[in-house]
Amino acid sequence: MKKIFSLILFSIIASSCSNDVKFNNPGFQAYRDGVLFRAIDVKAYKSVTTGAVSFIALAQDEEVNLNVANSYVGTYYLGTSNTNTQATYESTFNGISLSYQTSVITGPVAKMYPSMISGGTGYISDCTTLGTSITCTNSHATTGGTGSGLTLSVITNNSGIVTSVKVASPGTGYKSGDVITIVGGGNDAKIQVLNVVGSNGEVNITENTGDTITGNFKFNAINSNGNPLGGEQVNFQYGSFYKVPVIPTP
Numbered sequence: 001m002k003k004i005f006s007l008i009l010f011s012i013i014a015s016s017c018s019n020d021v022k023f024n025n026p027g028f029q030a031y032r033d034g035v036l037f038r039a040i041d042v043k044a045y046k047s048v049t050t051g052a053v054s055f056i057a058l059a060q061d062e063e064v065n066l067n068v069a070n071s072y073v074g075t076y077y078l079g080t081s082n083t084n085t086q087a088t089y090e091s092t093f094n095g096i097s098l099s100y101q102t103s104v105i106t107g108p109v110a111k112m113y114p115s116m117i118s119g120g121t122g123y124i125s126d127c128t129t130l131g132t133s134i135t136c137t138n139s140h141a142t143t144g145g146t147g148s149g150l151t152l153s154v155i156t157n158n159s160g161i162v163t164s165v166k167v168a169s170p171g172t173g174y175k176s177g178d179v180i181t182i183v184g185g186g187n188d189a190k191i192q193v194l195n196v197v198g199s200n201g202e203v204n205i206t207e208n209t210g211d212t213i214t215g216n217f218k219f220n221a222i223n224s225n226g227n228p229l230g231g232e233q234v235n236f237q238y239g240s241f242y243k244v245p246v247i248p249t250p
Contacts, residue, residue, distance in 0.1 A: 026212070028057040028064075030239030032089070033231075037062060042241065044213050045249045046071055052084055053213065054249075055241060063090045064236070066217060068203050071246070076203045077111070078102040078219045079195035081177040087201060087219045089234050098230040100221035104177070107196035108170035109150055117179065119161035120189025126153040127166065139168035141183040145193060147173030152182055154189070162189040170197065198222055198233055212243040 028039035039057035046053045055066040068076040069084040076085045079102040088101040126138035136153035149171030154162045162182065178193040194200075201219025208214075217239040223230050 025242065026244045027240070027242040028055070028244065030064075030217070030236045033235055037064065037236070039064070042244050044071075044241075044244045044246045046246050048248050053246070055213075055244060057241075061092045064088070066203050066241075068205070071205065071208050071213060073205050073208055076205070077194055078201040078203065079104070079110070079176060079199035085203070087203070087217070087221055087236075088224075089221055089236070091230075096227070096229050097225065098223070098227055099225040100230075100234045101224045102199045102201060102219055102221045103224070104175055105196060105199050105222055106146060106173050106175045107198045108172050109147075109167055109174050109193055110170070110197045110200040111194040112152070112165055112167060112180075113192045113194045114164070116162055116164070117190040117192060118188060119157075119163060120182065120185050120187075122160045122185035123154055123156045123162050123182070123189060124160070124184070125156040126168075127155050129155075134166070136166055136168065142180045143183060144181045144190075145174050145178030147171050147175075147178070150174060150180065152180070152191075154182060154184075160185060162191075165191060201236070208246075210246070212245055214242050214244070216240045 026042055028042040030037050039059050042057040044053050044055050051070040053068050053071045057064045065088045067086045078087050081104055086102050091098045127134050127136040139151040139153045142150045151169040152165040153168045155164045156162050174193050176193055176195050180191055182189040199222050203217045205215040218237050220233050220235050222233050
């Protein structure tokens with residue numbers, strides 16, 4: 001009798017583990033405004049002509065779309081002037097239709113482009129580097145763009161050329177694509193705004209086997225249908241997608 005009971009218990013446990021594996025492979029989940037979003041169905045549709053990929057994740061009354069310019073391993077930034085890379089979220093809870101998307105809007109700067117347009121001349125670094133840690137104790141004023149108040153801490157090489165920057169004060173009223181000039185040195189270092197606080201984020205593809213794609217994501221998206229019953233923006237954090245099947249599309 002004990003042997004029979006043990007076999008039944010083992011069967012139940014094995015079945016439960018099998019269901020868990022099926023549920024998480026493929027998998028797509030994130031925290032939406034602090035609440036867990038877990039997809040019940042997810043697929044990655046890849047264009048056979050452009051290579052662009054659209055992740056479509058469905059939950060009850062909710063849908064998340066992540067569109068990236070291609071499927072290569074790497075990081076793709078959201079809220080930029082590149083319309084081929086975009087995130088959207090839609091909800092129909094209780095018959096109320098809400099839509100959010102990452103797009104070019106004005107606001108405080110979230111991130112600058114990782115590469116300089118021009119490194120300029122004669123600048124003094126505001127930062128010190130210790131291993132992989134960067135500490136900045138000063139910053140430079142800026143000019144240009146649609147906003148005001150942005151200051152940047154600069155990192156230079158031994159020749160006084162700016163090699164990278166960190167946002168010290170985000171200012172207000174800027175938009176993706178704004179060309180910013182850094183005050184100081186020869187007043188000739190230039191860099192672009194990547195995205196702003198209200199509409200930003202990234203999709204990071206860490207593995208592409210050809211049949212499945214794995215990675216992670218996070219983003220802020222603005223209310224795009226103007227429904228006053230929804231907040232001004234939605235926030236997704238700690239997002240991940242695991243072994244999502246790739247399906248060719250025309």
